[in-house]
Amino acid sequence: MNLSERKKGILSAVVELYVKTAEPVGSKAVVEALGSALSSATVRSEMSELESMGLLEQPHTSAGRIPTSPGYRVYVNELMRNQSISNDDAIVVNNALDGKLITRPYMLDEVGHLTSRLTKYPAYAMAGVTGMMSIARFDFINVDSYTFIIVALLNNDTVKNKLVHLTTPYNPAILPKLSAIFNASFTGIPENKITASLINATERAVGDTGGIVAIIAGFVIELLVEVKALGARVSGAVNLLDHPEYKDVRKAQQIIRYLSDTNELKKLPAPLETGEVKITIGSENLANELKDSSVVAVKYDAGGDTQGLIGIIGPTRMDYSKIASHLSYIAQGLSLLLSGAGAYHAGLYANADKPRDEDFNKEHIHAGHTKNNVGDDDFGED
Amino acid sequence: MNLSERKKGILSAVVELYVKTAEPVGSKAVVEALGSALSSATVRSEMSELESMGLLEQPHTSAGRIPTSPGYRVYVNELMRNQSISNDDAIVVNNALDGKLITRPYMLDEVGHLTSRLTKYPAYAMAGVTGMMSIARFDFINVDSYTFIIVALLNNDTVKNKLVHLTTPYNPAILPKLSAIFNASFTGIPENKITASLINATERAVGDTGGIVAIIAGFVIELLVEVKALGARVSGAVNLLDHPEYKDVRKAQQIIRYLSDTNELKKLPAPLETGEVKITIGSENLANELKDSSVVAVKYDAGGDTQGLIGIIGPTRMDYSKIASHLSYIAQGLSLLLSGAGAYHAGLYANADKPRDEDFNKEHIHAGHTKNNVGDDDFGED
DNA sequence: TTTAGCACTCTCGAGCGTCGAGTGCTAAGA
DNA sequence: TCTTAGCACTCGACGCTCGAGAGTGCTAAA
Numbered sequence: 001m002n003l004s005e006r007k008k009g010i011l012s013a014v015v016e017l018y019v020k021t022a023e024p025v026g027s028k029a030v031v032e033a034l035g036s037a038l039s040s041a042t043v044r045s046e047m048s049e050l051e052s053m054g055l056l057e058q059p060h061t062s063a064g065r066i067p068t069s070p071g072y073r074v075y076v077n078e079l080m081r082n083q084s085i086s087n088d089d090a091i092v093v094n095n096a097l098d099g100k101l102i103t104r105p106y107m108l109d110e111v112g113h114l115t116s117r118l119t120k121y122p123a124y125a126m127a128g129v130t131g132m133m134s135i136a137r138f139d140f141i142n143v144d145s146y147t148f149i150i151v152a153l154l155n156n157d158t159v160k161n162k163l164v165h166l167t168t169p170y171n172p173a174i175l176p177k178l179s180a181i182f183n184a185s186f187t188g189i190p191e192n193k194i195t196a197s198l199i200n201a202t203e204r205a206v207g208d209t210g211g212i213v214a215i216i217a218g219f220v221i222e223l224l225v226e227v228k229a230l231g232a233r234v235s236g237a238v239n240l241l242d243h244p245e246y247k248d249v250r251k252a253q254q255i256i257r258y259l260s261d262t263n264e265l266k267k268l269p270a271p272l273e274t275g276e277v278k279i280t281i282g283s284e285n286l287a288n289e290l291k292d293s294s295v296v297a298v299k300y301d302a303g304g305d306t307q308g309l310i311g312i313i314g315p316t317r318m319d320y321s322k323i324a325s326h327l328s329y330i331a332q333g334l335s336l337l338l339s340g341a342g343a344y345h346a347g348l349y350a351n352a353d354k355p356r357d358e359d360f361n362k363e364h365i366h367a368g369h370t371k372n373n374v375g376d377d378d379f380g381e382d
Numbered sequence: 383m384n385l386s387e388r389k390k391g392i393l394s395a396v397v398e399l400y401v402k403t404a405e406p407v408g409s410k411a412v413v414e415a416l417g418s419a420l421s422s423a424t425v426r427s428e429m430s431e432l433e434s435m436g437l438l439e440q441p442h443t444s445a446g447r448i449p450t451s452p453g454y455r456v457y458v459n460e461l462m463r464n465q466s467i468s469n470d471d472a473i474v475v476n477n478a479l480d481g482k483l484i485t486r487p488y489m490l491d492e493v494g495h496l497t498s499r500l501t502k503y504p505a506y507a508m509a510g511v512t513g514m515m516s517i518a519r520f521d522f523i524n525v526d527s528y529t530f531i532i533v534a535l536l537n538n539d540t541v542k543n544k545l546v547h548l549t550t551p552y553n554p555a556i557l558p559k560l561s562a563i564f565n566a567s568f569t570g571i572p573e574n575k576i577t578a579s580l581i582n583a584t585e586r587a588v589g590d591t592g593g594i595v596a597i598i599a600g601f602v603i604e605l606l607v608e609v610k611a612l613g614a615r616v617s618g619a620v621n622l623l624d625h626p627e628y629k630d631v632r633k634a635q636q637i638i639r640y641l642s643d644t645n646e647l648k649k650l651p652a653p654l655e656t657g658e659v660k661i662t663i664g665s666e667n668l669a670n671e672l673k674d675s676s677v678v679a680v681k682y683d684a685g686g687d688t689q690g691l692i693g694i695i696g697p698t699r700m701d702y703s704k705i706a707s708h709l710s711y712i713a714q715g716l717s718l719l720l721s722g723a724g725a726y727h728a729g730l731y732a733n734a735d736k737p738r739d740e741d742f743n744k745e746h747i748h749a750g751h752t753k754n755n756v757g758d759d760d761f762g763e764d
Numbered sequence: 765t766t767t768a769g770c771a772c773t774c775t776c777g778a779g780c781g782t783c784g785a786g787t788g789c790t791a792a793g794a
Numbered sequence: 795t796c797t798t799a800g801c802a803c804t805c806g807a808c809g810c811t812c813g814a815g816a817g818t819g820c821t822a823a824a
Contacts, residue, residue: 024816027817039768040767041766041768044817044818045819047818060774061772061774061819062816062817062819063816064818137525139531141521141533149535151521151531151543153545157545157547159543159544163540237620238638238642241635242635247631252623252631253624260620406785406786420797420798421798422798423788423797427788427797429787440786440787442806443787443788444787444803445785446785446786767824768822769820769821772817773816773818774815774816775815775816776814777812777813778813778814779812780809781808781810782808783807783809784806785807786805787803787804789801789802790801790802791798791799791800792799792800793799794798
């Protein structure tokens with residue numbers, strides 16, 4: 001957009017004042033903010049032109065002006081100064097990421113909470129595997145003559161397990177055979193290659209004993225599907241109510257309901273690259289529910305084939321620069337923490353609630369990094 | 383409370399009309415509702431007495447009456463007719479519980495969603511282990527010379543695992559030794575018995591190789607703590623905004639903020655017995671935030687030492703009978719599903735998104751019931 | 765091109781009267 | 795003693811007017 005310097009200054013001033021005060025901005029306020037020697041009348045005529053360019057609008061005659069979505073867009077693309085996260089906020093993020101986060105299973109929740117706490121907006125966090133998932137290795141552990149455990153190592157270094165209780169006793173001697181066959185036929189293949197004929201063939205090869213092969217195959221399919229699924233979490237939706245834009249409760253309800261639909265979340269605008277911040281402003285959103293809201297999202301690298309996304313949703317009146325800096329910083333921290341070397345420095349086991357004595361902790365942290373796969377029980381909670 | 387039959391009728395009418403309309407109830411409306419031959423003047427004087435007994439109150443002179451917390455209490459204890467869940471609602475619950483639920487890790491979420499969807503109130507779901515947790519059995523699986531998997535079977539039949547990457551190679555021959563020692567010294571003991579001296583002794587016995595024993599011990603402590611922890615989830619908090627009681631957004635915010643604090647959730651009134659419905663009305667709540675709200679909660683049996691709780695929170699103006707019937711029904715369903723035999727009938731593997739062909743599924747369902755321990759990866763999401 | 769001046773528009777809140785719902789009281793009737 | 799018709803009274807909700815204040819667009823002069 002080709003704007004005179006003066007128009008740029010005025011547009012910036014309007015955006016920044018409006019973000020701060022939530023009140024339509026008048027020509028006089030702009031003059032003050034700019035510390036300019038111009039008169040308000042001049043600014044008025046400039047603002048009038050900015051309005052006819054579609055960058056500003058008036059809620060009603062004789063009110064000040066507020067930025068339109070295109071107005072914000074020009075501001076974000078051309079005028080906004082990138083700010084970096086404040087020290088205090090950086091400390092909040094560091095504390096949250098250091099140690100505690102990575103050891104907990106409900107990481108998406110933690111990330112979401114952190115993000116919404118920091119930004120004061122509803123936040124969403126997603127993570128999913130981009131590549132094909134397969135199983136790298138099977139092990140079977142005999143517990144008793146009715147019970148065994150399946151342990152599967154996935155190609156992204158996570159481990160899944162399942163305890164199987166049979167109603168009729170089985171011969172544990174079958175386990176090595178199962179192991180050989182499953183490691184030969186079921187490793188390295190994606191979930192959609194596990195067909196009835198493969199299962200039947202395997203059953204014949206093992207000489208099936210009451211559906212054990214089918215149970216294992218079912219487990220394999222289940223976990224491959226589940227591991228690939230994009231998990232999504234929303235936190236701090238209530239923060240919406242803090243903003244005057246949602247004084248009309250129905251608007252807030254509409255957005256919160258929208259956010260609670262995981263399928264809709266997945267359709268939200270997402271950045272292409274890790275680390276990139278994607279800002280989608282008001283009318284730029286495809287979803288009707290979000291025509292008055294903005295979405296800021298950033299992608300992070302979670303190691304292996306796994307990528308994560310964090311984002312916030314708020315009114316278009318938003319300090320985009322600050323929010324972007326927050327999200328960027330969190331994403332950077334997460335990428336560092338989750339992809340390879342980061343995990344080591346983050347101090348696995350270095351948080352207070354695990355080690356029983358100091359020595360035990362410090363002494364052995366060099367032992368290596370570990371990937372935490374404490375599994376869920378039936379409650380999805382540990 | 384010793385009330386004349388007439389007073390009982392009037393109190394019931396006031397409660398029921400108020401629940402339905404959210405408007406203060408006048409004497410004329412009561413007469414109509416009762417279909418009584420009494421005049422409104424008579425009802426007025428009765429209502430006046432009910433007010434002086436503390437069961438009704440007037441928002442302002444010349445308004446109708448609304449029930450007080452004690453008024454609701456008398457109604458709930460003595461006057462309310464227990465209704466049973468409607469057919470339609472029962473079908474909703476059955477569909478939600480049948481198959482889908484049990485196979486998913488995020489069960490508390492599912493339960494919470496179901497409950498809030500059904501009741502139209504914010505719902506919370508918790509689950510936790512009541513007894514002492516310990517590990518029943520250890521297995522170690524060698525992957526390569528830097529990597530092994532710890533598999534631990536807990537005393538409640540859940541399986542947990544962890545993949546350990548070492549920075550220096552180790553000798554896989556150590557694994558049987560580790561297995562023997564951990565199965566001898568670390569099984570059957572609670573997390574607080576795992577002391578530095580036990581770990582040191584074990585390290586000496588194994589001839590430790592770069593902190594492996596400490597890593598395993600850390601894992602054990604971590605998972606015992608985590609498994610015992612009471613998980614809590616809130617769903618459908620937005621539903622609060624539907625009720626006129628929370629037209630003032632700050633009230634809704636206050637409650638939603640309150641609900642988002644897991645620690646506070648744990649302090650909510652809970653029933654003592656499985657299946658029992660606990661209703662806590664308005665001022666009966668200890669938390670100040672809930673003085674104008676009611677909590678209805680029910681406990682269910684999740685098999686083994688595990689118990690779960692579901693509850694809803696809403697304004698005191700609430701159809702207690704209906705809500706209680708909903709919660710009861712869900713709790714019954716869950717108990718059936720999760721404790722023993724229920725799991726079998728619920729049709730594990732019987733949902734559509736897993737089996738690749740029908741035969742595979744139906745043919746083998748008799749093979750036994752399985753306990754699903756598909757573990758979390760670092761993302762807390764599968 | 766800029767600006768002072770001015771008429772104009774629109775929102776917001778205060779103040780005020782009306783309306784209607786519902787009450788409490790009283791006195792008469794059963 | 796209980797019930798009821800009648801009536802005066804109270805109070806919130808609603809709608810109306812009006813003035814204040816903010817901000818505009820236009821015009822004419824610098």
